[in-house]
Amino acid sequence: MKKLLTKISIVAASALVIVGCEAVDPTDVVNPNLSEDALVGQPNSSKSWLNGLERQLAITANNNLIVAEIASDNYVNTQTFFNQFVDGLNIDWQDDDVDDSQFHIARIREMALFGLSEIGPNDPNYDATVQAEFEFFAGLSHLWAAMYYRNLPGSAAGPVLSRDAHLDAAINYFNSSNTTSENTSAKAGMMRAYYLKGDATNAVAMADAVIAADAEFLRTIKFDPQNSRGNSNSLDYTVNSLQDALYDRGSFDDLQPLPKLDFLDPKFAVISANEDSEIPLLKVEEAHLIKAEAANAAGNDPGALLALTDLFTVVSNRPVRSLNDATEDRTERNPGSRPDSTDITVDGRAGLVLYRQGGNVNVPTVSGTSYDLAMVTGITGDAMLEAIYNIRQEVFIGEGMRMMDMGITLVVSQNEQLLNSNVTTADTEPVIPGYLQAIASEIDAITYDDVARTCTINHNISNLIVQNKATADVCPFH
Secondary structure (H helix, E strand, O other): OHHHHHHHHHHHHHHOOOOOOOOOOHHHOOOOOOOHHHOOOOOOHHHHHHHHHHHHHHHHHHOOHHHHHHHOOOEEEOOOOOOOOHHHOOOOOOOHHHHHHHHHHHHHHHHHHHHHHHHOOOOOOOOHHHHHHHHHHHHHHHHHHHHHEOEEEOOOOOOEEEHHHHHHHHHHHHHHHHHHOOOHHHHHHHHHHHHHHOOHHHHHHHHHHHHHHOOOOEEEEOOOHHHOOOOOOOOOOOOOHHHHHHHHOHHHOOEEEOHHHHHHOOOOOOOEOOEOOOEEEEEOHHHHHHHHHHHHHOOOHHHHHHHHHHHHHHHHOOOEEEEOOOOOOOOOOOOOOOOOOOOOEEOOEOOOOOOOOOOOEEEEOOOOOOOOHHHHOOOOHHHHHHHHHHHHHHHOOOOOOHHHHOOOOEOOOHHHHHHOOOOOHHHHOOOOOHHHHOOHHHOOOEEEEOOOOEEEEOOOHHHHHHHOOOOOOOOOOO
């Protein structure tokens, strides 16, 4: 299995790398199924392999972020082009999307490890910066495994690892990356891993380190529509699939945002025929939100307020894009069914819904929020925690984070079980958080009155998260 993954990775990494004057010369390759010997030991092969890892990151994002966004309350899927099951929390081990999700997480891991064990050591021009990136990607694979899975194998045909075991592996790789060549990405990776482990002390320490290193830190996932091959299910599809779902398919209206998030959609839209929007992978906003949540958990709401004040400053300086979204009617498939104008209130709040037929709309491309300092001043305890989770939902929309915040996890797939004797039946069975079980089919349901111009979110998921903060599913610091 490992050999198979390695061979596949070589083809993927080498087929469409951005080849510069220092990279391996592809004109010597006759057979399109590039062999290891044609790459291992070549000068600057490690840089080409790193380009391949960045490309695989885009493919892995395509195979995880859409599923994560649909499974959460961020978006409802109104059509059949994208996953039709996870919207109702029907997590199925035979679902192709679930299988693709974990396959590509494993693919990043195997590529990173092959870079560390074979490509790098045999490249005469291998350096610490590239090694640190290989270690970062190894950590990222384990981090994503922990974000999206309760249990998942951590090696090819290897033992099934718990979420905590994946987080420990991620921390070890990120720490190695930062030791090899200090970098903010590794610090941010450790920060999130410690957060998910519920280790407030180390999470806050890493959050402070990220902020100190780069007060505007942002690492993104880059896509390559010009050189993409195949369709969205292929191993070499590097178009931004989430952008496709939110914007490019236009009047199909596939993914509809929860109305209170309407003003943040579409976060990703086409830039040109040769350029898709980038998706944030890690950003400094997370550091401020972790500090706020840790302070709240410790009973220090003034400290939480201070962290949110710093967050609002960062968000206010992030770019906002003006774009034409007139083909997105919100109601095309079912007229009058969804809010589509600025005069509509959502849970009594105005200004959350955009009118898209009157010209360009302005949408944040990195982070946005409807909250300001006045809205969080004077609130404490659970009210502050609910505000933090509402802000997290807004800031991270489209980035696959809300599913994690809700405690929803996927299962080991049927294909993995057939190939890996370590997988048990229990690993393939979904475990839906208790607080969501009764409302699984309606977590993003709304009640909309087109005449009264009011919309109500049927279930306040952030409030339910806070109500269940003492459970193992949510709120890591409680």
